Amino acid sequence: MTASARGSAVEVRGLGFGYGRTPVLDGLDLSLNEGGLLAVVGRSGCGKTTLLRLLAGFERPQAGRVLIGGLEVAGGSTFVPTERRRVGIVPQEGALFPHLTVAGNVEFGLTGATRLPRADREARVRHLLELVGLPDLPDRYPRELSGGQQQRVALARALAPRPALVLLDEPFASLDQATRSTLRGAVRDVLRSEGAAALLVTHDHEEALSMADRVACLDSGRVVQEGSPHEVYDEPVDPAVAALLGEASWLPGSVTARGDTVSTALGDLVLARAGVGGRVRVLLRPEQVELGEAGTDAVVQQAEFLGASTRLVLRLPDGATVRAAVPGARVRPGDRVRVVVRGAVHALAGDVEPSARTPA
Numbered sequence: 001m002t003a004s005a006r007g008s009a010v011e012v013r014g015l016g017f018g019y020g021r022t023p024v025l026d027g028l029d030l031s032l033n034e035g036g037l038l039a040v041v042g043r044s045g046c047g048k049t050t051l052l053r054l055l056a057g058f059e060r061p062q063a064g065r066v067l068i069g070g071l072e073v074a075g076g077s078t079f080v081p082t083e084r085r086r087v088g089i090v091p092q093e094g095a096l097f098p099h100l101t102v103a104g105n106v107e108f109g110l111t112g113a114t115r116l117p118r119a120d121r122e123a124r125v126r127h128l129l130e131l132v133g134l135p136d137l138p139d140r141y142p143r144e145l146s147g148g149q150q151q152r153v154a155l156a157r158a159l160a161p162r163p164a165l166v167l168l169d170e171p172f173a174s175l176d177q178a179t180r181s182t183l184r185g186a187v188r189d190v191l192r193s194e195g196a197a198a199l200l201v202t203h204d205h206e207e208a209l210s211m212a213d214r215v216a217c218l219d220s221g222r223v224v225q226e227g228s229p230h231e232v233y234d235e236p237v238d239p240a241v242a243a244l245l246g247e248a249s250w251l252p253g254s255v256t257a258r259g260d261t262v263s264t265a266l267g268d269l270v271l272a273r274a275g276v277g278g279r280v281r282v283l284l285r286p287e288q289v290e291l292g293e294a295g296t297d298a299v300v301q302q303a304e305f306l307g308a309s310t311r312l313v314l315r316l317p318d319g320a321t322v323r324a325a326v327p328g329a330r331v332r333p334g335d336r337v338r339v340v341v342r343g344a345v346h347a348l349a350g351d352v353e354p355s356a357r358t359p360a
């Protein structure tokens with residue numbers, strides 16, 4: 001093992017991997033600082049789980065290198081086995097040992113730490129169970145726990161040996177919505193208090209945006225954009241990335257001579273960032289589109305009441321449609337409304353492709 005890149009939990013350079021002759025990852029670069037939480041998002045089949053398997057040491061890269069906690073674990077002739085990589089894994093459905101109690105499962109995470117005195121091991125297990133909010137259940141068996149409780153135990157087990165990196169593979173996928181949102185915050189807090197770096201693979205963009213400090217968007221075997229949750233949500237590099245992170249409508253526009261506004265079917269809109277010119281595609285997130293007294297005429301095509309807001313599809317006079325999420329909107333399909341855009345907008349060079357238009 002070669003020591004380098006101190007201060008970084010993970011460094012991945014030029015990672016290449018395929019199953020048989022089908023390439024999955026192709027020159028993937030990624031880095032994650034100690035204590036950071038990186039969410040990896042991408043469409044189904046783009047290679048997220050494959051990336052986790054390569055980091056965990058379940059697969060061997062065909063190109064590139066992987067460093068974990070500053071140590072090269074894969075690359076060239078180096079290949080460090082899973083148990084010596086200092087990674088903790090939280091799979092989709094806890095995968096707890098059914099014959100071990102909660103405390104037994106967490107203590108199993110300390111298997112490698114054989115030199116730790118018995119009292120210290122017990123103290124570590126107690127500390128972790130407290131941290132994950134299950135101090136009173138050390139003697140329960142996994143079958144006696146809810147799905148959310150099982151995931152808490154799986155997290156405690158992964159954290160037990162103080163790994164350099166925790167891999168979270170869709171850890172909340174099998175849980176109901178309310179449990180998911182409670183657990184998001186709880187897991188984040190636990191990772192923070194342990195100072196553990198974590199890589200989270202998820203299909204749920206709200207999970208990625210709310211939990212991570214950095215988000216990496218995968219496409220065609222590479223990271224096509226990496227940034228803070230706000231950067232990737234507000235300023236995606238292309239429509240595919242925009243769609244990964246939430247609903248998006250695209251309107252054609254022309255940047256005005258001054259370069260700081262763009263003319264669209266919804267009027268002249270302020271550009272969040274100068275730098276694009278000519279014909280552009282303007283991104284509208286649903287919460288940017290509001291109904292007002294003034295504004296552009298539109299017809300409500302669809303209205304779906306979701307409690308906190310009503311999700312609308314609005315048809316503009318030129319036939320384009322935009323999506324909106326409006327709190328308290330009491331409108332029905334066929335109603336005429338007026339539409340305004342709140343705040344500055346993000347634009348990409350080029351024309352709106354037919355496939356990127358909001359389906360009617």
Ligand SMILES: Nc1ncnc2c1ncn2[C@@H]1O[C@H](COP(=O)(O)OP(=O)(O)OP(=O)(O)O)[C@@H](O)[C@H]1O
Nearest residue numbers: 019020024042043044045046047048049050051203
């Ligand atoms: N063991 C395997 N043998 C052959 N092909 C595989 C194997 N595992 C995965 N693949 C293929 O590799 C590609 C990447 O799979 P992977 O599971 O990494 O994607 P993913 O992004 O995690 O997908 P999802 O979001 O649906 O879980 C897919 O096209 C998949 O069909």
